[in-house]
Amino acid sequence: MDIFIQQIINGLVLGSIYALVALGYTMVYGIMGLINFAHGEVVMIGALTSLSIIKLLAGTSLPGPVVVLIGLAGAIPVCMALGFTIERVAYRPLRAAPRLAPLITAIGVSIVLQQVGMLIWGRNYHAFPGLLPTTPRHILGAQITDLQVLIVVLAALIMAALILLVNTTRIGRAMRATAENPDIAGLMGVDVNQIISITFVIGSALAAVAGVMVSANYSIAHYYMGFILGLKAFTAAVLGGIGNMGGAMLGGVLLGLIESLGAGYIGDLTGGFLGSNYQDVFAFFVLILVLVFRPSGLMGEKLAERA
Amino acid sequence: MRMNLPAFARDPRFSWVGMVLVAVALVALPFVVGGGFGNSWMRVVDSALLYIMLSLGLNIVVGFAGLLDLGYIAFYAVGAYLYALLASPQFGLHLPFWVILPLGAAVAGMFGVILGAPTLRLRGDYLAIVTLGFGEIVRIFLNNLDAPVNVTNGPQGIAQIDPVRIGGAALSKSQQWFGLTVPSVYLYYYLFVVLTLLVIFVTVRLEDSRIGRAWVAIREDEVAAKACGIDTRNIKLLAFAMGASFGGLSGGLFAGFQQFVSPESFSLLESIMVLCMVVLGGMGHIPGVILGGVLLAVLPEVLRSGAGIWQRALFGKILIDPESLRMLLFGLALIAVMLYRPAGLWPEARRRREMAAAGEAPGKRA
Amino acid sequence: MGVLLRAQGVSKSFGGVQALREISLSIDQGEIYGLIGPNGAGKTTFFNALTGLYSCDRGEFEFDGKPLKVRAPHEVARAGIARTFQNIRLFANMTALENVMVGRHLRTRAGVIGAVLRDRATRAEEQAIEVRARELLDYVGIAGRANDLARHLAYGDQRRLEIARALATEPRLLALDEPAAGMNATETASLRDLIEALRRDGITILLIEHDVRLVMGLCDRVAVLDYGEKIAEDVPEKVQKDAKVIEAYLGGSLA
Ligand SMILES: Nc1ncnc2c1ncn2[C@@H]1O[C@H](COP(=O)(O)OP(=O)(O)OP(=O)(O)O)[C@@H](O)[C@H]1O
Numbered sequence: 001m002d003i004f005i006q007q008i009i010n011g012l013v014l015g016s017i018y019a020l021v022a023l024g025y026t027m028v029y030g031i032m033g034l035i036n037f038a039h040g041e042v043v044m045i046g047a048l049t050s051l052s053i054i055k056l057l058a059g060t061s062l063p064g065p066v067v068v069l070i071g072l073a074g075a076i077p078v079c080m081a082l083g084f085t086i087e088r089v090a091y092r093p094l095r096a097a098p099r100l101a102p103l104i105t106a107i108g109v110s111i112v113l114q115q116v117g118m119l120i121w122g123r124n125y126h127a128f129p130g131l132l133p134t135t136p137r138h139i140l141g142a143q144i145t146d147l148q149v150l151i152v153v154l155a156a157l158i159m160a161a162l163i164l165l166v167n168t169t170r171i172g173r174a175m176r177a178t179a180e181n182p183d184i185a186g187l188m189g190v191d192v193n194q195i196i197s198i199t200f201v202i203g204s205a206l207a208a209v210a211g212v213m214v215s216a217n218y219s220i221a222h223y224y225m226g227f228i229l230g231l232k233a234f235t236a237a238v239l240g241g242i243g244n245m246g247g248a249m250l251g252g253v254l255l256g257l258i259e260s261l262g263a264g265y266i267g268d269l270t271g272g273f274l275g276s277n278y279q280d281v282f283a284f285f286v287l288i289l290v291l292v293f294r295p296s297g298l299m300g301e302k303l304a305e306r307a
Numbered sequence: 308m309r310m311n312l313p314a315f316a317r318d319p320r321f322s323w324v325g326m327v328l329v330a331v332a333l334v335a336l337p338f339v340v341g342g343g344f345g346n347s348w349m350r351v352v353d354s355a356l357l358y359i360m361l362s363l364g365l366n367i368v369v370g371f372a373g374l375l376d377l378g379y380i381a382f383y384a385v386g387a388y389l390y391a392l393l394a395s396p397q398f399g400l401h402l403p404f405w406v407i408l409p410l411g412a413a414v415a416g417m418f419g420v421i422l423g424a425p426t427l428r429l430r431g432d433y434l435a436i437v438t439l440g441f442g443e444i445v446r447i448f449l450n451n452l453d454a455p456v457n458v459t460n461g462p463q464g465i466a467q468i469d470p471v472r473i474g475g476a477a478l479s480k481s482q483q484w485f486g487l488t489v490p491s492v493y494l495y496y497y498l499f500v501v502l503t504l505l506v507i508f509v510t511v512r513l514e515d516s517r518i519g520r521a522w523v524a525i526r527e528d529e530v531a532a533k534a535c536g537i538d539t540r541n542i543k544l545l546a547f548a549m550g551a552s553f554g555g556l557s558g559g560l561f562a563g564f565q566q567f568v569s570p571e572s573f574s575l576l577e578s579i580m581v582l583c584m585v586v587l588g589g590m591g592h593i594p595g596v597i598l599g600g601v602l603l604a605v606l607p608e609v610l611r612s613g614a615g616i617w618q619r620a621l622f623g624k625i626l627i628d629p630e631s632l633r634m635l636l637f638g639l640a641l642i643a644v645m646l647y648r649p650a651g652l653w654p655e656a657r658r659r660r661e662m663a664a665a666g667e668a669p670g671k672r673a
Numbered sequence: 674m675g676v677l678l679r680a681q682g683v684s685k686s687f688g689g690v691q692a693l694r695e696i697s698l699s700i701d702q703g704e705i706y707g708l709i710g711p712n713g714a715g716k717t718t719f720f721n722a723l724t725g726l727y728s729c730d731r732g733e734f735e736f737d738g739k740p741l742k743v744r745a746p747h748e749v750a751r752a753g754i755a756r757t758f759q760n761i762r763l764f765a766n767m768t769a770l771e772n773v774m775v776g777r778h779l780r781t782r783a784g785v786i787g788a789v790l791r792d793r794a795t796r797a798e799e800q801a802i803e804v805r806a807r808e809l810l811d812y813v814g815i816a817g818r819a820n821d822l823a824r825h826l827a828y829g830d831q832r833r834l835e836i837a838r839a840l841a842t843e844p845r846l847l848a849l850d851e852p853a854a855g856m857n858a859t860e861t862a863s864l865r866d867l868i869e870a871l872r873r874d875g876i877t878i879l880l881i882e883h884d885v886r887l888v889m890g891l892c893d894r895v896a897v898l899d900y901g902e903k904i905a906e907d908v909p910e911k912v913q914k915d916a917k918v919i920e921a922y923l924g925g926s927l928a
Pocket residue numbers: 304305306307687690692710711712713714715716717718719759
């Protein structure tokens with residue numbers, strides 16, 4: 001079995017998930033300059049909600065993929081409502097506040113959601129029922145499951161749809177205008193509040209999808225899963241250039257690849273000094289390196305500050 | 308940048324009397340808290356003092372210089388591990404604390420410069436994620452440096468660390484003073500209070516100085532600060548170094564106090580906690596930051612002990628896991644405070660004015 | 674009188690926009706040198722290149738006979754070039770006095786140890802900083818506003834405060850980017866007095882200004898930029914009659 005190809009495949013799968021979550025961060029950041037720290041928790045709520053639905057239906061005669069689809073369909077509106085509420089309650093009142101105030105409420109929301117997740121679903125790890133075909137296919141000496149193919153394809157489709165939405169629709173135009181300058185967009189008749197709500201709702205829907213994907217891919221879900229995933233996805237967004245949607249996708253996929261290749265080869269690279277437990281160091285190290293040489297991320301605008 | 312005291316408070320007689328009163332209160336506090344509520348609460352007070360030092364250190368970076376640092380706890384870790392390695396059976400070294408603490412502060416300060424240097428060109432939120440990354444990197448190394456050479460003892464952490472010893476007396480054992488038994492937590496309290504006062508003194512002096520003004524100038528407008536002849540690179544590094552050295556100092560104290568360190572104590576959550584103290588108290592305002600440190604150190608403990616008791620009193624049984632309820636309330640408190648007081652609980656008077664006048668900013672920034 | 678500043682072939686572009694094309698000019702000691710041109714001509718960009726906020730693509734500056742080699746903004750300030758900003762960049766949440774005190778940073782030395790110990794030398798220096806800052810506030814005519822936050826000053830006073838802050842760095846060349854913008858006639862008149870006072874006190878001035886009367890009345894020489902190119906340089910009366918200049922302004926205002 002070819003380890004290199006295998007790590008590339010794993011990295012692509014992981015990267016697609018990161019990209020979906022990173023989009024949520026980057027869209028919110030692009031529009032309101034806020035790090036939505038609670039976004040990872042939305043992913044967690046999405047994963048666990050779908051899991052509950054799936055467990056409920058797993059005993060019925062419905063075919064596995066349909067059950068997962070219903071689970072997903074249930075999680076998406078829940079997350080959308082959640083994203084909408086978070087923005088309304090915790091961020092909107094603070095638009096004119098000092099920059100760090102919404103960051104602290106975001107942290108507060110994140111803590112609250114985590115605890116709510118724990119109260120509802122408990123401290124235990126939940127196994128994701130094996131409803132999806134996981135028989136591996138062999139290509140180029142590596143294995144890939146239908147589920148993995150599905151994840152990559154679905155993520156790509158969603159991102160394509162999102163790009164279409166932002167670049168060709170009225171809502172998309174309003175979003176871009178708001179990102180450029182909310183005050184002017186407002187003067188031009190854009191309902192800025194509505195656009196911000198829509199952004200949160202879309203981001204949260206992506207989070208729900210990503211949540212289901214991670215838990216299906218790793219067959220596990222947990223009330224704490226959102227934190228690390230969110231962190232990684234945020235890293236990916238910054239790597240690509242935060243506020244830039246293409247950057248989030250690129251950053252997500254890159255980070256996935258870096259992590260999985262890093263984990264596979266870090267031992268060889270360092271002559272056995274560092275093991276795969278340094279996987280996260282690798283990710284952050286690459287991030288720092290990129291930012292040192294490109295302070296606005298890979299695809300971020302080079303903002304020579306106007307003086 | 309002087310504090311705006313009411314007229315009577317500027318009277319020298321008042322400040323003299325005030326100082327004596329504060330001193331008496333600080334000396335008496337352990338007997339009130341420890342005697343009245345038990346020594347476990349004195350432990351909470353002790354760690355609150357460590358948090359105050361941490362918050363004041365982070366306040367230099369975030370509050371004064373305006374550099375958002377999400378990996379600050381790494382410097383606490385550096386100080387703590389340095390103490391642990393130099394005063395424990397790990398390497399068989401047993402240096403005295405008065406050597407290790409300054410060394411820890413210095414080494415942490417150096418780390419501040421090393422980790423700060425690559426971030427100098429980064430704007431606000433990019434800086435946040437890079438510092439966060441550094442914080443995680445430090446923690447991951449602490450977690451894994453037990454092989455191939457065992458330096459940090461990995462996730463198990465380092466135990467049997469020497470307690471702080473002053474004049475041959477270990478602070479980990481109770482002492483007899485004038486026939487009074489003074490427990491260990493009181494002794495550490497007195498040590499921590501002295502050092503906290505020192506940290507406060509240094510911070511206050513720095514704030515009202517050429518360096519402090521340069522920090523605030525960078526926070527207010529970096530481009531203008533450069534054009535005014537401020538070497539922003541050095542002045543930012545200085546902020547990182549000063550902040551980090553406070554972190555290193557309190558880290559060392561933490562190691563001596565707990566006599567045990569493990570990577571778990573230095574998670575991202577801790578960095579976030581200290582940041583919350585700074586912002587919630589009132590960024591850039593020393594009394595506010597101290598208040599934030601005290602509140603956020605004590606509140607979770609009050610909630611921890613209260614969460615079970617109140618539920619029983621209210622409902623006759625435990626409905627929600629107290630640990631979870633405590634964090635839930637903590638999160639809600641963060642949200643509520645920020646919604647109602649976006650500039651923090653006790654912001655600088657000028658910031659309060661700024662909030663009142665929000666939106667009328669004349670000619671600032673293109 | 675000698676040349677204080679010489680720019681040689683300075684070029685700068687932003688992506689496709691060539692903001693400065695091979696600009697060469699020289700400013701004499703003690704003169705008031707005007708830099709004018711339609712919107713977007715590259716005047717502010719020239720300031721930014723001079724003061725080290727942008728790096729030039731090509732070209733160099735020579736100040737007081739020495740090349741300005743190290744081009745970090747604070748080095749430029751140390752060499753003796755101070756500036757104000759077109760869009761006013763004060764330290765908004767510091768008082769007027771503190772703003773000017775920051776300007777003294779460059780010419781003072783107290784470090785961390787001095788700040789903490791507050792020894793005699795540090796106290797004396799701090800005292801001197803404050804005294805000088807108050808003098809400068811007085812000089813520009815806003816002594817009464819010393820303890821107000823910069824953000825709460827009236828617009829004209831903010832412009833003056835920026836000048837005071839720049840003066841605090843002890844510049845030999847003061848570069849003013851549209852100091853009269855947004856001022857009414859009275860304010861402009863007193864600004865003019867201030868600039869003349871500065872010249873009497875031996876400070877060379879580089880002035881960007883759209884107010885034609887002010888430029889023509891004050892400046893010894895004027896250079897005109899258009900689309901990043903220097904199209905004229907002469908005494909005000911000649912520049913006013915220059916066909917290319919008239920064309921640039923008319924073209925600009927008709928477009
Ligand atoms: N940081 C930047 N990034 C991109 N383009 C810039 C930047 N700074 C200036 N420009 C461009 O360079 C050109 C010259 O701008 P500049 O600000 O120097 O003009 P100006 O002569 O000062 O005009 P005004 O009279 O309006 O102040 C303009 O086309 C402007 O858009």
